Each structure stands twice: as structure tokens, then as C-alpha cells.
Amino acid sequence: QKEVEQDPGPLSVPEGAIVSLNCTYSNSAFQYFMWYRQYSRKGPELLMYTYSSGNKEDGRFTAQVDKSSKYISLFIRDSQPSDSATYLCAMTTLNAGNNRKLIWGLGTSLAVNP
Template identity: 90%
Template sequence: QKEVEQDPGPLSVPEGAIVSLNCTYSNSAFQYFMWYRQYSRKGPELLMYTYSSGNKEDGRFTAQVDKSSKYISLFIRDSQPSDSATYLCAMTSTSGSARQLTFGSGTQLTVLP
């Protein structure tokens, strides 16, 4: 079983739609959960992070973590064409001296005007 699984898409939605992006994971030691946005041939850009279970909201973005189900989500409200990118989930544990991030494969999102 892969450590982190993410539906690769592609996902295409009309402008203004609510987008739901999801990842599942198998390693129960993961405690920090991040969402990155990556435009074509660019580096991942940190959108938001969540510690343990719960919700976190930042503008149009909401991150949810359900540790009991080992399932995380990113919701994008009122999606815009500029949101078109690949969205990567990443996670890490709290053990060890540094935090190596384990990434999902990314979901390619296109928001149509």
C-alpha cells in the first residue's frame, strides 16, 4: 500500500464551483498535513498546513483532516481560473530531527472561465 494516495485527476470544473481534493494515507505517525500548489514547471507553493485532526480555513481554502479515517481534504470555494494548477498533499510525522515531507502524486485541476 502506498504511503500517500491522491487521485491524479485531471479535474475540470467551471468557474465559481466548489472543488474538493483528497488524499488518503497509511502511516498513522503522520501529524502535519500540508497542501501545496504547483504550476507547470514551477516549485511547489505552500498553501496551508494543519496539525492533527480538524479544520483550518484561509480565505477560499479549507483544509480538513480526519485522522481516524486517514483522510485529508482541501476545499476551494468560488474557484477561479487562476486556481488551475496541480495540488499536492504532503505530510510528515513529528519524530526525527527534521521533517521529510511525503507527497501525494498531485491532482491536476483546471477551472474553466
């Protein structure tokens, strides 16, 4: 079973729609969950960062973590054409060492149409 699974899409929505992006994972040791946005041929840009379970909101973005289901989500409200990008989930464990390697999903390609 793959550690992190993410539907690559593509996902196409009209401007103003609510977008739901999701990842599932298999390693119950994951404690930190991130969402990155990546424009074509650019580096990943950190959007949201969540520790353990619960919700976190930042402007039009809401990240949710359900550790019991090993499922994380990113919601984008009032989506804009500028939100068109690939959205990657990434996660890591909490361990005693200094290693914080991120394990990544494949990324979901999102197109918001004007």
C-alpha cells in the same frame, strides 16, 4: 500499500464551483499535513498547513484532516481560473529528531474553466 494516495485527475470545473481535493494515507504516525499548489514547471507553493485533526480555513481555502479515517481534504470555494494548477498533499511525522521529510501524493491536476 502506498503511503500517500491521491487521484491525479484531471479535474475540470466551471468558474465559481466548489472544488474538493483529497488524499488518503496509511501511516498513522503522520501528524502534519500540507497542501501545496504547483504550476507547470515551477516549485511547490505552500497553501495550507494543518497539525493533527480538524479544520483550518484561509480565505477561499479550507483544509480538513480526519485522522481516524486517514483522510485529508482541501476545499476551494468560488474557484477561479487562476486556481488552475496541480495540488499536492504532503505529510510528515512528529518525531524527536530534526528530520521533517515530507511524503507526497502524486498531485491532482485542476482546471477551472471561465
